Amino acid sequence: MSDWTTDSNECLSISLVRSAEDKESLKEDESYDEFHPAFTYPIFGEEEKIYGYKDLTIDLKFASGSLSQYLSVKWSDKLQSVDTVDNVDGTIREFLAEGIETDEDAFQALVEKDATSFKPSGEMIYSYTRSTTKGKGKSLGTEQLDPEDEDAVVYEVYHNTWNTPGFREYHRKMQIFILLYIEAGSYINEEEEGWEFVVLYEKRKRRGTPNQTTYHFMGYSSLYNFYYFPEKVRLRLSQFVILGPYQRSGHGSELYRSIYQYVLSQPHIGELTVEDPAEAFEDLRDKNDLKMLLSTKQFMEEGFGQDTYSHGGGRVGKVGRALKGPSKGKMGPPVDKGWAEKWRLKLKIAGRQFQRLVEMLIQMHLDPLDARGARAYRLQVKERLYRFNFEVLAQMEKEERLEKLEETFQSVREDYDRILKLVH
Numbered sequence: 469m470s471d472w473t474t475d476s477n478e479c480l481s482i483s484l485v486r487s488a489e490d491k492e493s494l495k496e497d498e499s500y501d502e503f504h505p506a507f508t509y510p511i512f513g514e515e516e517k518i519y520g521y522k523d524l525t526i527d528l529k530f531a532s533g534s535l536s537q538y539l540s541v542k543w544s545d546k547l548q549s550v551d552t553v554d555n556v557d558g559t560i561r562e563f564l565a566e567g568i569e570t571d572e573d574a575f576q577a578l579v580e581k582d583a584t585s586f587k588p589s590g591e592m593i594y595s596y597t598r599s600t601t602k603g604k605g606k607s608l609g610t611e612q613l614d615p616e617d618e619d620a621v622v623y624e625v626y627h628n629t630w631n632t633p634g635f636r637e638y639h640r641k642m643q644i645f646i647l648l649y650i651e652a653g654s655y656i657n658e659e660e661e662g663w664e665f666v667v668l669y670e671k672r673k674r675r676g677t678p679n680q681t682t683y684h685f686m687g688y689s690s691l692y693n694f695y696y697f698p699e700k701v702r703l704r705l706s707q708f709v710i711l712g713p714y715q716r717s718g719h720g721s722e723l724y725r726s727i728y729q730y731v732l733s734q735p736h737i738g739e740l741t742v743e744d745p746a747e748a749f750e751d752l753r754d755k756n757d758l759k760m761l762l763s764t765k766q767f768m769e770e771g772f773g774q775d776t777y778s779h780g781g782g783r784v785g786k787v788g789r790a791l792k793g794p795s796k797g798k799m800g801p802p803v804d805k806g807w808a809e810k811w812r813l814k815l816k817i818a819g820r821q822f823q824r825l826v827e828m829l830i831q832m833h834l835d836p837l838d839a840r841g842a843r844a845y846r847l848q849v850k851e852r853l854y855r856f857n858f859e860v861l862a863q864m865e866k867e868e869r870l871e872k873l874e875e876t877f878q879s880v881r882e883d884y885d886r887i888l889k890l891v892h
Contacts (some may be wrong), residue, residue, distance in 0.1 A: 472547060474524040476508040476516045481525065484532040484713065487583035490682055493675045495600055503712040505648035510888070511563055514529040520553030521546050526560065529575060532684040534582040535569045535641035538575035563647060565640040583682050588669055589635045590628035594726030597622050622671040626728040628662050639665065642688060649709045651746065662693040668723050686714045689727060700738035703731055708749055724756050731816050755890045757817065757825055767811055772833055774799040801830050801844040823852050828884045850877055
């Protein structure tokens with residue numbers, strides 16, 4: 469019977485289809501054809517299996533900018549029993565927008581039309597530039613590339629809400645990627661008004677007509693507004709997805725930075741939080757938050773003392789000697805809590821996240837020979853861990869509690885070392 473069972477992750481192919489002219493502008497390694505989802509269980513069930521077909525293929529294509537959809541379901545043989553055979557076409561359509569094309573020629577004609585007519589909705593809030601010579605728009609490091617350079621690809625982030633004209637319909641096309649790429653991801657309720665969205669696009673000049681530009685969808689993040697005492701809002705990052713062909717090229721970091729810069733620019737937003745982050749996203753967040761703090765000259769100089777810290781040339785680091793004896797800065801250890809809270813509010817970072825970042829920075833600068841500093845740092849981290857895990861730890865005997873705190877502290881230190889290596 470296994471001959472009639474198909475892995476739904478393997479048989480579902482996704483494509484971001486560009487016009488013929490736009491395809492000619494791509495480098496050989498810039499292929500966006502036929503990538504596969506990370507998950508399909510929200511659509512086809514926990515086992516991610518489809519029963520009743522041989523050689524089953526599900527072809528789901530999107531116009532790369534407008535996200536107009538094409539669906540084709542094919543097989544070489546199918547069981548006759550209606551009761552046991554899965555309804556593949558009907559099942560997947562429940563999760564797609566209306567108006568799906570099933571004729572491939574008609575879909576390609578739609579792609580050609582959309583290539584010149586599609587423009588992102590909303591307000592452009594962030595942009596960056598990469599070089600095509602690096603392949604798939606990879607970074608040139610610290611080198612700046614002129615957007616007018618023939619090798620330049622510009623990336624733009626647009627902010628939208630439900631009230632943005634046309635966005636609600638566009639969201640219905642792109643939300644399928646939440647199910648396919650985020651574990652435990654689910655569709656959001658359009659009736660909830662508090663949602664905001666940032667959408668990332670690749671912007672390309674057309675080779676034949678350089679005055680024309682085309683936009684290609686890369687990923688997006690959804691954000692939700694909560695009341696933040698006394699008169700602001702807390703913006704919670706809820707969903708965050710970069711499509712497969714664009715992953716591992718730094719675009720996720722750029723999208724996250726665009727959100728953070730947007731938060732800083734909005735006086736009515738008091739804080740950015742993240743909803744139940746996956747491990748990979750938590751690393752991305754930690755890495756970018758640390759880089760931001762390290763590049764904030766006043767914060768670092770106040771934190772570690774002006775004579776022990778310098779900033780310049782895009783890099784930040786200790787100069788002269790390691791920190792020894794009593795620190796001249798507010799980071800201590802232990803950190804000056806009033807000073808830290810002032811900066812946390814200014815930088816609009818959630819409390820626990822900011823505490824972790826401060827701990828990482830102290831660990832980064834701590835002199836291994838400074839016993840007093842090491843003890844103060846250990847107590848500072850353990851105090852936070854105790855408060856965070858109070859309900860569990862309070863039920864333990866004192867000796868067991870101390871042992872558990874020490875074990876957790878050592879685990880945290882190891883994880884901080886791992887994260888700090890991502891920044892260097």
